Amino acid sequence: MKIRQITSYLFILIFLISCRNEKSDPTETGRFITSKNGMVVSAHEESSGAGIKMLLSGGNAVDAAVATELALAVCYPEAGNIGGGGFMLIRMADGSSDVIDYRERAPLKAGRDMYLNENGDVIQGLSTDTHLACGVPGTVAGIIEAHRKYGKLPFREVIEPAIELAEKGFPISRYQANSLNNNRKRFIERNRTQTAFVKDSLWKEGDILRQPELANTLRRIRDRGKEGFYSGETAELIINEMVRGKGLISYEDLTEYTPVWRKPLTGTYRGYGVITIPPPSLMSFDIARVL
Numbered sequence: 001m002k003i004r005q006i007t008s009y010l011f012i013l014i015f016l017i018s019c020r021n022e023k024s025d026p027t028e029t030g031r032f033i034t035s036k037n038g039m040v041v042s043a044h045e046e047s048s049g050a051g052i053k054m055l056l057s058g059g060n061a062v063d064a065a066v067a068t069e070l071a072l073a074v075c076y077p078e079a080g081n082i083g084g085g086g087f088m089l090i091r092m093a094d095g096s097s098d099v100i101d102y103r104e105r106a107p108l109k110a111g112r113d114m115y116l117n118e119n120g121d122v123i124q125g126l127s128t129d130t131h132l133a134c135g136v137p138g139t140v141a142g143i144i145e146a147h148r149k150y151g152k153l154p155f156r157e158v159i160e161p162a163i164e165l166a167e168k169g170f171p172i173s174r175y176q177a178n179s180l181n182n183n184r185k186r187f188i189e190r191n192r193t194q195t196a197f198v199k200d201s202l203w204k205e206g207d208i209l210r211q212p213e214l215a216n217t218l219r220r221i222r223d224r225g226k227e228g229f230y231s232g233e234t235a236e237l238i239i240n241e242m243v244r245g246k247g248l249i250s251y252e253d254l255t256e257y258t259p260v261w262r263k264p265l266t267g268t269y270r271g272y273g274v275i276t277i278p279p280p281s282l283m284s285f286d287i288a289r290v291l
Helices: 045-056 061-075 139-150 155-168 174-182 184-190 212-224 232-244 251-256 284-290
Strands: 004-007 015-018 027-029 032-034 038-041 086-091 097-102 260-262 265-269 272-276
Touching: 038 045, 038 061, 045 061, 045 155, 061 086, 061 139, 061 155, 061 212, 086 139, 086 272, 097 139, 139 155, 155 212, 174 184, 212 232, 232 251
Parallel strands: 004 272
Antiparallel strands: 015 038, 027 032, 086 097, 097 260, 265 272
């Protein structure tokens, strides 16, 4: 029996099928939607549009994936953000595959008992609701490395849709309006200055959300690559916030961060070939940093 091929994703933000540059013509058949030329699927329409723009500009699937993830950081940060981490699983047209792991890492100062009191009991909220919950972000390093190895278009072109969305804004959904309103008090309490997520009146569906500070951060990444995030002004802002909130991330943590290329796990399930991401963060030095 011929083995059919499926690519599965664990903690992946984007599902992409990319072929030629012609405009796609999606066709819905029963439970499935297929496209002859290419498809970009993400958690937000504007983010998918950023990926589609890369394909129509002659880019490949990795260009589209990176553009989509960067745009998600603007339009739907729950699904993709430059302050977090993730994985990217890539399958080539010839059947070969690759995985890059850019999950967050524990800061160098982290310890095994950092969330426990003197009796060894968990201190509620310390690992979920404070600066001590923050890991060293890996997204920027990971997507830049993935683009370096497999991307086709200039990175400046790939990041531009995200910058434009942050600067000019985009209309928010009803769900996003409710989420912003529900977290209004938290945004005010946790920010020293005015944040883009709070305005004089409550948010409503269709309001335009503009994030000029995020646009400036993305421009620094555009102009300096990885160094535009892990050093310089952005790094200083991160470290200053860690000091203010008694977090652990240091300048050394940021400058040392490096994503890891891993070998995909492969197997079969009910006649289908499966490609997936191997267990992350199991390297000995990662464990030693915590223990």
